[in-house]
Amino acid sequence: MYFIIKRLFDIVASFLGLVILIIPFIIVSLMIALTSRGGVFYKQIRIGKHEKEFKIIKFRTMVKNSDNNGLLITTHEDNRITSIGKFLRKTKIDELPQLINVFLGQMSFVGPRPEVPKYVMLYNVAQRKVLSVKPGITDPASIIFRDENQLLNGSDDPEEKYISDIMPKKLEINLEYINRQSFLYDIKIIFMTLAKIFRH
Numbered sequence: 389m390y391f392i393i394k395r396l397f398d399i400v401a402s403f404l405g406l407v408i409l410i411i412p413f414i415i416v417s418l419m420i421a422l423t424s425r426g427g428v429f430y431k432q433i434r435i436g437k438h439e440k441e442f443k444i445i446k447f448r449t450m451v452k453n454s455d456n457n458g459l460l461i462t463t464h465e466d467n468r469i470t471s472i473g474k475f476l477r478k479t480k481i482d483e484l485p486q487l488i489n490v491f492l493g494q495m496s497f498v499g500p501r502p503e504v505p506k507y508v509m510l511y512n513v514a515q516r517k518v519l520s521v522k523p524g525i526t527d528p529a530s531i532i533f534r535d536e537n538q539l540l541n542g543s544d545d546p547e548e549k550y551i552s553d554i555m556p557k558k559l560e561i562n563l564e565y566i567n568r569q570s571f572l573y574d575i576k577i578i579f580m581t582l583a584k585i586f587r588h
Contacts, residue, residue, distance in 0.1 A: 393571050398497055402490040409484060416447055416481060424470045426452035429485060434502035437522045442494040444502060445485040449473030466537075477537075480585050486525050498574040499524025500562035503555075510551060515559045521566055526581040528565050529558035534584050 406413075417428040430448040433441050454468040469477065476482040489495040495502070502523035511518075533539070536554060540546040565573075 390569070390571055394496060394574065395493070397571070397574075398490050398493075401497065402487045405484075405487045406491065409487075412481075413484070416476070419472050420448055420470075423472045424448075424451060433505060434523065435505055435508045435519065436494055436502055437519065439508070439516075439519050441505070442489070442502075444495075445488050447476055447482040447485055449476050449482045483525060490525065494522075496522040496524045498526060498577050500527050500565070501530055501558075507551065507555060510555075511559070515556075515563070517566060518559060518562050521569070526577060527562055528577060529561040531577070531580050531584050532561060533558060 420428050426448055428448060430446045430450070431443040432446075434444045436442050449470060450466075450468045450473055451470060473482070486495060490497060499522045500518040508519070533554065539554065540549055543549040565577075
């Protein structure tokens, strides 16, 4: 029953969100297009439920072809981030196009954040349990590691710090989420996420 209610909520809420946000989407799209070269949207292969690949959709916040010119993760002072991109990332507006992924059933509002194939290959057997549910726009780990980019910024090797330190902690938190997931808990996480964003 939980998963039926969760899917119905995802469909209705993502559809309403896309309708309500159509004007802001147009405005953000114009701001991106007028301030840097490249497409408005950024698509990247991520691993979803049952290890199925899908393309996550975000507003582009980095320079064109940034994936080919640096790490797959970003630090607070990453010079690939555009001027408008800094604002979009800080406010999490860049994540809003993922409402499309939610509506299509590739993601949910709440669930473990999807990773790129390179990092998923590093999961151990226990950690791969996070792939048993749909990935989400937000999760408990995203709230705790809201300032992940700043944590990585002071490291001599940001990718190694992410793989050896941050990623295992995030997986541990999300495994705990899976063990206690419920619709009310999902709603709580959504409100906690919004509170965290508005406090910044």
